[in-house]
Amino acid sequence: xxxxxxxxxxxxxxxxxxxxxxxxxxxxxxxxxxxxxxxxxxxxxxxxxxxxxxxxxxxxxxxxxxxxxxxxxxxxxxx
Numbered sequence: 001x002x003x004x005x006x007x008x009x010x011x012x013x014x015x016x017x018x019x020x021x022x023x024x025x026x027x028x029x030x031x032x033x034x035x036x037x038x039x040x041x042x043x044x045x046x047x048x049x050x051x052x053x054x055x056x057x058x059x060x061x062x063x064x065x066x067x068x069x070x071x072x073x074x075x076x077x078x079x
Contacts, residue, residue: 027078
């Protein structure tokens with residue numbers, strides 16, 4: 001799978017329409033503003049944002065609290 005076939009938007013939440021279990025099992029690397037991030041919950045390359053988990057805090061539904069940050073996003077498949 002090449003970088004051109006990666007989805008523009010991907011989420012780790014199974015309830016999201018942008019969730020792709022097969023791709024997440026392979027491993028996706030995300031670089032935001034030149035720094036590799038490991039706590040990315042969702043990203044969008046075309047709009048230039050990532051949604052990062054904030055600590056271990058969860059909401060009343062058990063989902064992690066997130067913060068949306070704007071900037072350049074690079075994505076690749078980890079091998």
